[in-house]
Amino acid sequence: MTDIATVAFTLGVVAYSVASTLFFLELARPDAQLGFRRWGPWAMGVAAVLHATHVVGASLITRVCPIASLQFALSLSALIAVVVFLAVRTRFRLHAVGAVVGPLALTFLVGAQFVDASRAESSGPRTLLMFHITANLVGVGLFLLAGAAGAFYLVQERRLKEKKTGGLSNKLPPLDALDRAEHRLLLAGFPLLTFGIVSGAVFAGRLGASGGTELLRAALGYATWLLVAAVLVMRAAAGWRGRRAAWGTLAGVACVVTVMLLYAVRAGGAG
Amino acid sequence: MITIVGLNHKTAPIAVRERIALPKDQIARALTQVAARSHVGEAMLISTCNRVELVTAPRAAHGDLVATAEDAADALAQIAPEVERHLYVYIGADAVKHLFRVASSLDSLVLGEPQILGQLKEAFDLARKAKTVGRALHRTVPRALHTAKRVRSQTALGAGQVSVPSVSVDLAKQIFGELAGRTVVLIGSGEMAETSAKLLRNAGARLIVVGRNAARVSVLSRAVEGEGFTWERLAEALVAADVVITSTSAPGFVVDHALLAGLRRRRKGRSLFLIDLAVPRDVEPRVESLDGVFLYNVDDLSKVVSESLASRAREAERAEAIVLEEALGWERWADAEQVTPAVVMLRERFSAVFRAELERSLRGRLKHLGSEERAALELMLDSALNKLLHSPTRRLRSVAAEHRLDADRVEQLVLSLDELFAVDEPGDAAAEDGDGDTVDSATEDAARRATGTESR
Known part of the structure; x- marks a missing residue:
C-alpha cells in the first residue's frame, strides 16, 4: 500500500506538472495548436485520479480518514478544485484557468506532505466534525476556483482596457464567462462556508479555543464569510459585477488560504 | 500533373477580373467546354472576388502540359479577349505549389483570410458535378486542402482580425463570449458601422437603431433588420445595450460620462462595449474609467487591424515553409506515381x-x-x-x-x-x-x- 501511495504521489506530481505546463504553453505560445487543448485537460484528469489514489492509499496506511487529517484535507481541497474545474471547464469556458488550477493543485499536493498526517483532535460529535470538514473542503475547493476565475477576470479586463487585444487576450476566457463562473462558484460555496462557520463555532466553543492563532483563524473565517456575502449581496442589489466582484472574491480567497496556512502552521508545530 | 492559367488582384484590376467572372450556374457548362478541347482532359474553375483561375490537366497521363495550358488560356480569352495580357501561367510543379499557396490563403488579398478554403472546395465540387475531374485533379486538390488545413492549424496565419468590423466582432466576443441574445445599439449611420452591426446581428445579437431623423432610422433599421428607436429613447436603448456602435456626425459627445454613470444602476453593472467610429468622436473618452465599460475608437480599432496584419505577415513565412514541404512531398509522390x-x-x-x-x-x-x-x-x-x-x-x-x-x-x-x-x-x-x-x-x-x- 505504501508503494501504491508513493507511486501515485510521484506520478501525480509529474502529471500536475505536465498539465500545468501544457495549459501554460497554450497561453504563452503565439499560435494555438489544437493538440494542447486536448492534452492539458487529459493530463489534469490523470493527475486528479493519481491524486485521489494517493490520498486514499496514504490514509489507509496512516489509518486516518482523509477528511479527519489536515494533511489530507489540504490535499483534498485542491483535488476538489481540480475536479470542479474539469467538470465546469467547457460549460463556463474556463479552459485557460487550468494554467492557475494546475500549479495550485501541485502546490497543495506537495505542500500537504509537510503537514502532520495524524488525526485532528476534537471533543465534538464525530459526525458533525465530518460534515464540518467536508463542507469546508468543498467550499475551499470552490472558492479556490472562483479566485482563479476572478484573477483571470482582472487580467483580461486590464488588457481590454489597455487595448491589448491580441495574443494572450484571445486565449483567455471571455470576461462575462469569467464573471459568471466566479459568481456561480461563490453561490455554490457560500452555503457550505456558512455551515462550516456555524459548525466551527460549535467546535471552537467545546475546545475552548482562546489562543492568538485560534482567534485570528476564527476572525479570518468570519471575514471570509462576510466578504463573500458582501460580494453576493452587492452584486444582486447594486450591480457590483466584474472588477469589484473579482477583487472581493480574491480578498475572500486570500482569507481562506490564510486560515488554511494557520491550520498548517499549527499542525506543523504539533507534529 | 496540372496547369493553372488565370488572373488575380495582383495582375488585373477589378474591371478586367469581372469580365471573366462567371455566375455559378454557368461554370459547369464552361468546364465541360474546356475539358472537350483537344489537350485538356480535366478542368476546375476557381472564381472569387480576387481571382479567376482555370486549373487543368492533360487528357493523357503524360500529355503535353504546355499545350494544355495554351488550351486553357485560349478558353479564358474566348470569354473576354482583353484578359489575355493579364494572365499568368503555372505548369507542373509550379502549378501545384501555386494551388497550395492559394488554398492556404498565402496568395489572397487579405493574407490568411479563411473564405478561400471554402471557395476552393466549392470549385472542386462544381468540377466533380460537371464530371471534369479526373485522376490528376482528384489527387492534387484534396492535397491542397490538406495543406491549407495544416497551415491553419500549425500557424497563426488566420489569427486576429484584419478589418474594423471584424475586429469589433472579435472584441465583442472577448468580452461577452457568445453574442446570441445580446443587444447591439447602432447610433447614427455609416458603412463601417452598418457592416459591424450586421456582423454582430449575424452572430445572433438583437439590433436597435437610434437616430434623430425618424425617417432615416426607419430605413436603416429595415436595412439592418433591427428595431428603430427615436432619439428620446436613447437612454432606454443604452440600458438594454451590450454593444453600442456610434457613427454620427454630431460635433459633440453623444454618449458622455454623466449619462453612462447615471445608467449604471439600471444596467445592473453589466459590461458595455462602446465602438466609436465617428470623427469627431461621439463618446467621451472619460467613460472608460467606469467599471465594465470598454471604449474603442477608430484609432484603437485600426491599431488592432495593423497589428493583426503584421502578425500575419510574420506567420506567412512559416506557412510558406509548410507549403513548400507539402509541394515537394507531392512532387515525390507524383514522380513515383x-x-x-x-x-x-x-x-x-x-x-x-x-x-x-x-x-x-x-x-x-x-x-x-x-x-x-x-x-x-x-x-x-x-x-x-x-x-x-x-x-x-x-x-x-x-x-x-x-x-x-x-x-x-x-x-x-x-x-x-x-x-x-x-x-x-x-x-x-x-x-x-x-x-x-x-x-x-x-x-x-x-x-x-x-x-x-x-x-x-
Missing part, C-alpha cells in the same frame, strides 16, 4: 501467366483436388506473385521518386519491361510456352507441397 502504369501492367502479365498455368493444372493432373486445396493453391500463387513483384515495384517507385524521371524516361522504362516480359501481351501467356508439361510439373510439385497431397 509515374511508374504506376508500368507496375500495373507487369503485375497483370505475371498474374495472367500464373492463372493460366494454375487453370491448366487444375484441369489436368490436379483435377482431383477439392475446393479447399484449390483455394490454398490460389492463395499460394497470389502470395508468390506479391513476393516476386514487391521488390521490383518498390525499386521502380523509389528510382522514379529519387531521380525525378521525366515522361521519356518513364516510357523507356516501360519499353524495357515490355521487352523483357512482353508486358503488353498478357493474352499469350498461357499459350506461349512450348514445354507446358514442365510448367505443369513444377506447379504440381508446388501444389503438393502446399496441400500435402500426392498426385494419383
Whole structure:
C-alpha cells in the first residue's frame, strides 16, 4: 500500500506538472495548436485520479480518514478544485484557468506532505466534525476556483482596457464567462462556508479555543464569510459585477488560504 | 500533373477580373467546354472576388502540359479577349505549389483570410458535378486542402482580425463570449458601422437603431433588420445595450460620462462595449474609467487591424515553409506515381501467366483436388506473385521518386519491361510456352507441397 501511495504521489506530481505546463504553453505560445487543448485537460484528469489514489492509499496506511487529517484535507481541497474545474471547464469556458488550477493543485499536493498526517483532535460529535470538514473542503475547493476565475477576470479586463487585444487576450476566457463562473462558484460555496462557520463555532466553543492563532483563524473565517456575502449581496442589489466582484472574491480567497496556512502552521508545530 | 492559367488582384484590376467572372450556374457548362478541347482532359474553375483561375490537366497521363495550358488560356480569352495580357501561367510543379499557396490563403488579398478554403472546395465540387475531374485533379486538390488545413492549424496565419468590423466582432466576443441574445445599439449611420452591426446581428445579437431623423432610422433599421428607436429613447436603448456602435456626425459627445454613470444602476453593472467610429468622436473618452465599460475608437480599432496584419505577415513565412514541404512531398509522390502504369501492367502479365498455368493444372493432373486445396493453391500463387513483384515495384517507385524521371524516361522504362516480359501481351501467356508439361510439373510439385497431397 505504501508503494501504491508513493507511486501515485510521484506520478501525480509529474502529471500536475505536465498539465500545468501544457495549459501554460497554450497561453504563452503565439499560435494555438489544437493538440494542447486536448492534452492539458487529459493530463489534469490523470493527475486528479493519481491524486485521489494517493490520498486514499496514504490514509489507509496512516489509518486516518482523509477528511479527519489536515494533511489530507489540504490535499483534498485542491483535488476538489481540480475536479470542479474539469467538470465546469467547457460549460463556463474556463479552459485557460487550468494554467492557475494546475500549479495550485501541485502546490497543495506537495505542500500537504509537510503537514502532520495524524488525526485532528476534537471533543465534538464525530459526525458533525465530518460534515464540518467536508463542507469546508468543498467550499475551499470552490472558492479556490472562483479566485482563479476572478484573477483571470482582472487580467483580461486590464488588457481590454489597455487595448491589448491580441495574443494572450484571445486565449483567455471571455470576461462575462469569467464573471459568471466566479459568481456561480461563490453561490455554490457560500452555503457550505456558512455551515462550516456555524459548525466551527460549535467546535471552537467545546475546545475552548482562546489562543492568538485560534482567534485570528476564527476572525479570518468570519471575514471570509462576510466578504463573500458582501460580494453576493452587492452584486444582486447594486450591480457590483466584474472588477469589484473579482477583487472581493480574491480578498475572500486570500482569507481562506490564510486560515488554511494557520491550520498548517499549527499542525506543523504539533507534529 | 496540372496547369493553372488565370488572373488575380495582383495582375488585373477589378474591371478586367469581372469580365471573366462567371455566375455559378454557368461554370459547369464552361468546364465541360474546356475539358472537350483537344489537350485538356480535366478542368476546375476557381472564381472569387480576387481571382479567376482555370486549373487543368492533360487528357493523357503524360500529355503535353504546355499545350494544355495554351488550351486553357485560349478558353479564358474566348470569354473576354482583353484578359489575355493579364494572365499568368503555372505548369507542373509550379502549378501545384501555386494551388497550395492559394488554398492556404498565402496568395489572397487579405493574407490568411479563411473564405478561400471554402471557395476552393466549392470549385472542386462544381468540377466533380460537371464530371471534369479526373485522376490528376482528384489527387492534387484534396492535397491542397490538406495543406491549407495544416497551415491553419500549425500557424497563426488566420489569427486576429484584419478589418474594423471584424475586429469589433472579435472584441465583442472577448468580452461577452457568445453574442446570441445580446443587444447591439447602432447610433447614427455609416458603412463601417452598418457592416459591424450586421456582423454582430449575424452572430445572433438583437439590433436597435437610434437616430434623430425618424425617417432615416426607419430605413436603416429595415436595412439592418433591427428595431428603430427615436432619439428620446436613447437612454432606454443604452440600458438594454451590450454593444453600442456610434457613427454620427454630431460635433459633440453623444454618449458622455454623466449619462453612462447615471445608467449604471439600471444596467445592473453589466459590461458595455462602446465602438466609436465617428470623427469627431461621439463618446467621451472619460467613460472608460467606469467599471465594465470598454471604449474603442477608430484609432484603437485600426491599431488592432495593423497589428493583426503584421502578425500575419510574420506567420506567412512559416506557412510558406509548410507549403513548400507539402509541394515537394507531392512532387515525390507524383514522380513515383509515374511508374504506376508500368507496375500495373507487369503485375497483370505475371498474374495472367500464373492463372493460366494454375487453370491448366487444375484441369489436368490436379483435377482431383477439392475446393479447399484449390483455394490454398490460389492463395499460394497470389502470395508468390506479391513476393516476386514487391521488390521490383518498390525499386521502380523509389528510382522514379529519387531521380525525378521525366515522361521519356518513364516510357523507356516501360519499353524495357515490355521487352523483357512482353508486358503488353498478357493474352499469350498461357499459350506461349512450348514445354507446358514442365510448367505443369513444377506447379504440381508446388501444389503438393502446399496441400500435402500426392498426385494419383
